[in-house]
Amino acid sequence: MCLGVPGKIVEIYQANDLRMGKIDFGGVTREACLEYIPEAKVGDYTLIHVGFALNLISEEDAQETLALLTQIAEMGEAGLGQIGGAE
Amino acid sequence: MKYTAEYRDPGLVHGVIEEIRRTVTQPWVIMEICGGQTHAIMRYGLDQLLPPEIELVHGPGCPVCVTSLELVDKALAIASQPGVIFTSYGDMLRVPGSSRDLFSVRAAGGDVRVVYSPLDAVKIAQENPDRQVVFFAIGFETTAPANCMSVLQAKAMGLTNFTVLVSHVRVPPAMHAILSSPRNRVQSFLAAGHVCTVMGYWEYPPIAKQYHVPIVVTGFEPVDILEGILMDVRQLEKGQYEAQNGYARVVTFDGNHPAQNIIQKVFVECDRKWRGIGVIPGSGWCLRPEYADFDAEIRFSVSDIHPEESPLCIAGQILQGLKKPFDCPAFAKICTPENPLGATMVSSEGACAAYYRYARSPVDAASVEA
Numbered sequence: 001m002c003l004g005v006p007g008k009i010v011e012i013y014q015a016n017d018l019r020m021g022k023i024d025f026g027g028v029t030r031e032a033c034l035e036y037i038p039e040a041k042v043g044d045y046t047l048i049h050v051g052f053a054l055n056l057i058s059e060e061d062a063q064e065t066l067a068l069l070t071q072i073a074e075m076g077e078a079g080l081g082q083i084g085g086a087e
Numbered sequence: 088m089k090y091t092a093e094y095r096d097p098g099l100v101h102g103v104i105e106e107i108r109r110t111v112t113q114p115w116v117i118m119e120i121c122g123g124q125t126h127a128i129m130r131y132g133l134d135q136l137l138p139p140e141i142e143l144v145h146g147p148g149c150p151v152c153v154t155s156l157e158l159v160d161k162a163l164a165i166a167s168q169p170g171v172i173f174t175s176y177g178d179m180l181r182v183p184g185s186s187r188d189l190f191s192v193r194a195a196g197g198d199v200r201v202v203y204s205p206l207d208a209v210k211i212a213q214e215n216p217d218r219q220v221v222f223f224a225i226g227f228e229t230t231a232p233a234n235c236m237s238v239l240q241a242k243a244m245g246l247t248n249f250t251v252l253v254s255h256v257r258v259p260p261a262m263h264a265i266l267s268s269p270r271n272r273v274q275s276f277l278a279a280g281h282v283c284t285v286m287g288y289w290e291y292p293p294i295a296k297q298y299h300v301p302i303v304v305t306g307f308e309p310v311d312i313l314e315g316i317l318m319d320v321r322q323l324e325k326g327q328y329e330a331q332n333g334y335a336r337v338v339t340f341d342g343n344h345p346a347q348n349i350i351q352k353v354f355v356e357c358d359r360k361w362r363g364i365g366v367i368p369g370s371g372w373c374l375r376p377e378y379a380d381f382d383a384e385i386r387f388s389v390s391d392i393h394p395e396e397s398p399l400c401i402a403g404q405i406l407q408g409l410k411k412p413f414d415c416p417a418f419a420k421i422c423t424p425e426n427p428l429g430a431t432m433v434s435s436e437g438a439c440a441a442y443y444r445y446a447r448s449p450v451d452a453a454s455v456e457a
Contacts, residue, residue, distance in 0.1 A: 002229040002281040006090040026088035051204025062336035073102020
């Protein structure tokens with residue numbers, strides 16, 4: 001139910017006095033309400049839930065998390081390699 | 088797709104699982120709050136990849152599952168009235184009431200329609216001025232901003248034929264209820280990432296401190312979920328209990344202020360009955376009195392509701408993490424997604440439906456849980 005799908009804002013406009021946008025989900029485009037992310041601009045990535053944008057997605061935080069986890073994964077491999085070598 | 092594929096990377100999944108293996112030294116019980124996370128855990132078989140010390144129990148974070156039987160029966164009664172167009176998110180249509188579901192109301196001639204967004208329901212009301220349009224406003228904090236906006240939009244348009252049947256629930260009071268139960272087994276939480284997208288996680292440090300449980304805001308992809316588990320296990324092993332953020336690309340501590348402001352404008356805190364669990368004080372949101380014109384419970388006087396739950400269904404205990412679907416004698420026998428006894432078998436995010444669809448067998452599950 002709390003499904004949120006990341007998508008890219010490709011167009012912003014007003015409709016019925018609401019700030020709306022066209023969101024591209026990897027090739028499929030749908031309309032969403034952007035009232036809750038007034039700072040959003042075309043090209044930003046956002047999380048869409050039941051036709052509403054809930055937040056902007058931070059590329060910086062995304063990269064930082066991936067870098068950290070990659071480091072953990074690589075450290076593990078190195079560690080396992082040492083154990084293997086000792087045997 | 089960006090922000091999805093990279094969090095399903097098998098190398099990263101393997102790497103984080105190995106780190107969890109290296110970190111864990113003793114058994115821990117972790118509850119994922121959100122049904123979306125339960126679904127992802129079962130779909131990707133993450134429960135089977137984890138070391139045996141980690142037991143995942145499934146939380147009450149499935150609004151379809153916890154919407155009270157009384158309210159489902161009320162929805163059925165309203166949807167059956169002539170002149171009504173009853174609109175709902177698709178998941179609610181097959182939720183069993185005491186004697187039938189919304190699908191059977193539709194089969195009997197009722198005008199029941201599935202909408203993708205609550206704004207679609209407002210549009211239906213605008214296009215059908217001679218009909219009463221009711222929207223079944225269910226959901227946790229994640230869905231509240233959308234449902235509130237439908238009420239504000241209907242008001243701004245001057246619509247007098249649009250009402251909402253509100254069944255809103257909140258996560259923090261449910262965590263209090265679980266943790267203060269004498270039967271509680273939960274030692275740590277994966278907090279629901281999209282609830283926190285709206286609300287932030289400022290509500291969680293006091294809970295972590297009061298009950299000495301680590302709480303980690305967690306996303307929905309396999310790498311996200313494993314990262315949340317790792318952050319929980321690291322805290323558990325060190326005896327720490329903090330609220331931490333494992334979903335930083337989407338969630339901030341404060342959450343979304345414009346969304347929280349609209350929720351405060353339209354909703355007020357109220358007691359709420361959770362299906363299978365009972366009343367949890369302050370766990371719901373209801374319409375503020377100034378929006379009473381949009382309240383379906385006031386517009387339609389529905390009385391003569393006598394809810395009757397299946398005596399076999401143990402959904403309430405499953406939703407509190409006390410039992411697993413395989414503990415239920417009706418599971419996959421009398422109770423299936425085609426003929427569900429309780430809502431946890433209906434919603435794709437209900438624990439029973441997830442086990443039915445993805446779990447290999449009770450034997451597999453038992454060996455994992457052992």
